[in-house]
Amino acid sequence: MAKDIDATPRNSESIDDEMRSLKIQDTGVDRAEDIQVDSDQSKFSAMLGILRKVAGVSDVINLRLSLPSQLLDPIPNLEYWNYMDRPEYFVEISESDDEVERMLAVLAWWFSKLLKHSGKVLKPFNSVLGEQFFCRWNVNGDAEGEGTVSSGSTTVSISEGSTTNNGGSSEDAVVVEYITEQVSHHPPVSAFIYRCKERGIEAAGYDHISAKFTGLSATVTTGAHCNGIFITLQNRGNEMYQCIHPMANIVGWLRGSIKVQFAESSYIVCEKSGLAALVEFKEERWFGKNKENVSGKVFRYDAVQYGEQIAQWKLKDIPKSCAVVATFGGDWDRRVAVRRTDGSCAERTLVDLTGLEVVDKTVRPVDEQGEMESRRIWGPVAAKMLQGKYGEATRLKRGIEEGQRALAAARKERGEEFAPALFKKESKVRGKPELLDDAPVNV
Numbered sequence: 001m002a003k004d005i006d007a008t009p010r011n012s013e014s015i016d017d018e019m020r021s022l023k024i025q026d027t028g029v030d031r032a033e034d035i036q037v038d039s040d041q042s043k044f045s046a047m048l049g050i051l052r053k054v055a056g057v058s059d060v061i062n063l064r065l066s067l068p069s070q071l072l073d074p075i076p077n078l079e080y081w082n083y084m085d086r087p088e089y090f091v092e093i094s095e096s097d098d099e100v101e102r103m104l105a106v107l108a109w110w111f112s113k114l115l116k117h118s119g120k121v122l123k124p125f126n127s128v129l130g131e132q133f134f135c136r137w138n139v140n141g142d143a144e145g146e147g148t149v150s151s152g153s154t155t156v157s158i159s160e161g162s163t164t165n166n167g168g169s170s171e172d173a174v175v176v177e178y179i180t181e182q183v184s185h186h187p188p189v190s191a192f193i194y195r196c197k198e199r200g201i202e203a204a205g206y207d208h209i210s211a212k213f214t215g216l217s218a219t220v221t222t223g224a225h226c227n228g229i230f231i232t233l234q235n236r237g238n239e240m241y242q243c244i245h246p247m248a249n250i251v252g253w254l255r256g257s258i259k260v261q262f263a264e265s266s267y268i269v270c271e272k273s274g275l276a277a278l279v280e281f282k283e284e285r286w287f288g289k290n291k292e293n294v295s296g297k298v299f300r301y302d303a304v305q306y307g308e309q310i311a312q313w314k315l316k317d318i319p320k321s322c323a324v325v326a327t328f329g330g331d332w333d334r335r336v337a338v339r340r341t342d343g344s345c346a347e348r349t350l351v352d353l354t355g356l357e358v359v360d361k362t363v364r365p366v367d368e369q370g371e372m373e374s375r376r377i378w379g380p381v382a383a384k385m386l387q388g389k390y391g392e393a394t395r396l397k398r399g400i401e402e403g404q405r406a407l408a409a410a411r412k413e414r415g416e417e418f419a420p421a422l423f424k425k426e427s428k429v430r431g432k433p434e435l436l437d438d439a440p441v442n443v
Helices: 043-054 087-091 099-112 374-386 390-414
Strands: 004-006 021-025 030-034 064-066 132-139 155-157 174-185 188-196 201-207 209-214 217-222 229-233 239-244 247-251 259-263 265-270 275-281 294-300 324-330 335-340 348-352
Touching (some): 087 099, 087 174, 087 201, 099 324
Antiparallel strands (some): 247 259, 265 275
């Protein structure tokens, strides 16, 4: 039976004497930095100590941080960091014969993947080089459904066999598969592919982020190896959408309740249809509340003339020569409404995340997983954390990290480069990962 892992903030009194150090390593050697945390201090103290150590560092992600287990959540990074919070939106993307409606369907999915960020942000286990994660979702493909009503507390699962769908019947269900692998450790980069074979839809990309602490928040942007998410509709002549991530501010460190605020702009382009969508986020006010925190437009563009410029545009910069076909706005973490400019329909809901929670995934039992799969690697650490045995959890975690350093040293001594087991190495240069023909996929 799957166990739910409570992701609500843990009582800081559980911090024991063995968890008082934070390792910060550069690309050459390890150097230990101690964060002194007395047993009667709060999680606030631990977070403040970490902030002092990393303040002013140009890219925190490129530091090799080894956090004590009390400051982590018991879930692997590759499992947590995925884009199928509500996969029913994904499988609907290719359904319409109207190219504008397909772009709007991409937008609806784009907002739905932000659902996990509407609550508490988790800090998962850092992935080891070559780590893999596989799962699937059985969905009925009905993005108009009510979804699952959230109980108000965030839970995630790391145990074997967790599975639910979004409420559809098994007879109508289609399957979305998730395949991912950590293909670089310094910098940390993972390759991923989502696919729904029944609908001929695939989404692929590389995850690589850059983060810098500024004051009491962290600014997170995409790293050099991330060119966004590429969605390909095979049954629409391989129509492809490139979806570029927004910038995010991570706030609430000192309160011990971290949340995400999106800022600036993101965009989606489809060269084949000549359509683009520009999404503009509004930063939260210090006092009061914005009426809406997101707005945007879908417009036609000339890829030759404007393809390289869209990345710098704000909504006010869209040229008059780019015909606007739809406008949208609302709150990214609640409801976003859309209106077609041709008057073909009244304003309608594009996506409504109110009352929804992240849909559970189906994962093979641990005894059917390979040695490099996430739950196989991190399961013992998570089990100790769930038992409140953080000292033992951290010893196991550090053992995994030391083992990885030994493997890296051995590869270096032999003059060998790491080769991914699932993805073509050359695809990293192109920015859109491709599976090896003989990739051992264990979905």
